[in-house]
Amino acid sequence: MRRGSVLVPEGVQEETVVPMTTDGLGAWSRTPVLSLRQVTRRYRRVEALDAVDLDVHAREVVALVGDNGAGKSTLARVVAGVEQPDAGFVEMDGAPVTISSPGAAHALGIATVFQDPALCDNLSVVANLFLGRELRVRPGGPLDEERMVREARQILDDLTTGITSVHRTVNELSNGQRQAITIARAMITRPRVVVLDEPTAALSVVQTAEVLQLVTRLREMGLGVVLISHDLADVLAVADRVEVLRHGRNNGSFDAASSSQEEIVAAITGAPGARGRAFR
Ligand SMILES: Nc1ncnc2c1ncn2[C@@H]1O[C@H](COP(=O)(O)OP(=O)(O)OP(=O)(O)O)[C@@H](O)[C@H]1O
């Protein structure tokens, strides 16, 4: 059966079908929630991103790996609307979008947690979550403390952060809990895609495990997640797919369940002949 340009498998109710396409291998795949198409970003003579493609589906963790300077944070900034591509474009649900500002990214449902995010140590958890986006009883009116506390509680519980009081000041929290707060803060805008730039970089083993658990939770909640990380063991523990950038270019796509660290390292370092297996 065919519905528009979409093939509907026999026996499937039409109204339950979400748009699907077939990839080159004939496998069924959903339309990605976020795609980069040939995105290029230059800084003077440096091509930080050179015709990069990336697909992220709902309920999928895509790890983005690569050596220092490979272009990972540049990609995060483009998707966050902090920088504009010099060429190429971004799609949401298969339709081209312009992410002209961080506000535009939020409106499109994209949230980004940057490397070294700043928290206000002397403020409470709830104040940090809503910093710059405080809820008010009415426009220009007093802060709606009650609603902010309720929503903060809800988000922390949904993420199963284990943070019991939203009134604690952030300087009482562990580094892992602080990272949880930055992720929870990204959830305030109810995004569909979350980009996390090195969320485990400064964490102990236990705290790293806690943050990776949060990443898994984001997937369970139906989000598309881009996890930027240097740590391949972490990446393989939670990602569905691993995308390698090298010198600003795509250099391999790996199915996390069936790929080894050695294969991915070879793609990161550019060992001769190293390429990810076709996985899309
Ligand atoms: N604002 C900027 N001005 C000039 N060059 C920049 C700028 N930002 C990044 N670059 C360059 O672009 C390239 C990609 O940098 P980017 O920070 O995206 O890499 P990365 O993969 O995030 O690296 P790391 O793992 O060290 O965080 C590098 O060569 C970097 O020096």
Ligand SMILES: [Mg+2]
């Ligand atoms: Mg970076």
